[in-house]
Amino acid sequence: MKVIWNDQIVDRSEVKIDMEDRGYQFADGIYDVVRAYNGHFFTLDEHVDRFFSGMSKIDLEAPFTKDELKSRLKELIEINKIETGNVYFQITRGIASPRDHIFPDPTDVPPVFTASTTVVPRNQVKMTKGITASIVPDTRWLHCDIKSVSLLGNILAKHTAHKKGFDEAVLHRDGIVTECSSSNMWMVKDGTVYTHPDGNLILPGITKIVLLKAAEKAGIPVKEETFTLEDLKQADEAFSSSTTVEAMPIIEIDGVAVGQGKRGPVVEKLQQHFVAEIEAQCGSLTVTN
Ligand SMILES: Cc1ncc(COP(=O)(O)O)c(C=O)c1O
Structure with a gap:
């Protein structure tokens, strides 16, 4: 190689x-x-x-x-x-x-x-079935907007979640959800999508930019506003986003189902628009992916 x-x-x-x-x-x-x-x-x-x-x-x-x-x-x-x-x-x-x-x-x-x-092939099974997550305190530094090679805070959080058998760590500072250990975090309530605004507490995700545009195209309202752990408990859907996982449904948090406990209609719609954007830039996904 x-x-x-x-x-x-x-x-x-x-x-x-x-x-x-x-x-x-x-x-x-x-x-x-x-x-x-x-x-x-x-x-x-x-x-x-x-x-x-x-x-x-x-x-x-x-x-x-x-x-x-x-x-x-x-x-x-x-x-x-x-x-x-x-x-x-x-x-x-x-x-x-x-x-x-x-x-x-x-x-x-x-x-x-x-x-x-x-x-790294697209993991369509996971994107359909979704993943589990665990809530972990966000103990990282205050420059999370910098994609620094220092990922100790992130990997410790992921390890804490993994040890308990969960796929991803949802991070919070004093009850405010920031992002995940290696992805941005989103929730859906009453048809509106919420995600933490950019700033020093999260990484400005590139997938986030694509999803914000996808939501606009799909007519799905989005608020780049903070939400709490309590809000997340009441959410209809949750998902994470990153370059490697695209838009990934989170169907369970610390053993409790999010919404119906399966991929919801809003993330599914966003996934469809995301695929359309990939295809516009890179060609059809049907043959090789
Ligand atoms: C902490 C964190 N937040 C968000 C993201 C998502 O960023 P992107 O969509 O650019 O991959 C990543 C990706 O690695 C990440 O590590």
């Missing part, structure tokens, strides 16, 4: 990550995940924009333009013959020795960029 390592496409085995890479020592870096269907990227511009915005939020200067990055990523999925799968890409502030909290001078220390691909 080929990967990108700085400005080259090389065999996975050739990559050497230094023990003093600031990504390794400080989690001083930004990442993103973009999906391809039928060998075409979906919402690549939005993912690359968010990646650049993340770099600027941590004062990390990009070693390439957005267009250069996009053509490199396209080259990678072509070489690896990725039809339906994900590209993970990340940048760190580079290799600086001795270890020091102070940023190194970027003219002396170039960033380290890597990207790799995985084949």
Whole structure:
């Protein structure tokens, strides 16, 4: 398998990550995940924009333009013959020795960029059946809008849910639902869809952008407003969203059914519109997916 390592496409085995890479020592870096269907990227511009915005939020200067990055990523999925799968890409502030909290001078220390691909088919069974979740306190930092490689808060939350046998962790701060450990969170009440507004407490999801447009097209009212754990208990439907899971029904939270305990009509409609958007950008999903 080929990967990108700085400005080259090389065999996975050739990559050497230094023990003093600031990504390794400080989690001083930004990442993103973009999906391809039928060998075409979906919402690549939005993912690359968010990646650049993340770099600027941590004062990390990009070693390439957005267009250069996009053509490199396209080259990678072509070489690896990725039809339906994900590209993970990340940048760190580079290799600086001795270890020091102070940023190194970027003219002396170039960033380290890597990207790799995985084949990930759409999980239509799960998208129809839905998943379970558990409520977990959101103990992450206050820059959740930055797609930082430091995911300790997220993975601890996911682990807490997994240990109890649930698929995802629904996070809350003082009873306000923020998002999930690796996805945005949504609920439906009386036909209106609710999701946490963007800001420093959640990641501005790209799937969220697509779903907001899908809801508008479908005539489904949406409020980007906070909702509480109590509201969630009374919800007719709940679902999460991310690049890899698209719109995923959450049918049970901590062993209690959400609404009818199965995929509801609102998320199903949004899923249909989501597929239409994928097909508009990447071609028909019926043959290979
Ligand atoms: C914490 C968190 N929130 C939301 C999302 C959804 O973002 P996107 O739709 O861009 O994949 C992710 C995706 O990884 C995430 O990790």
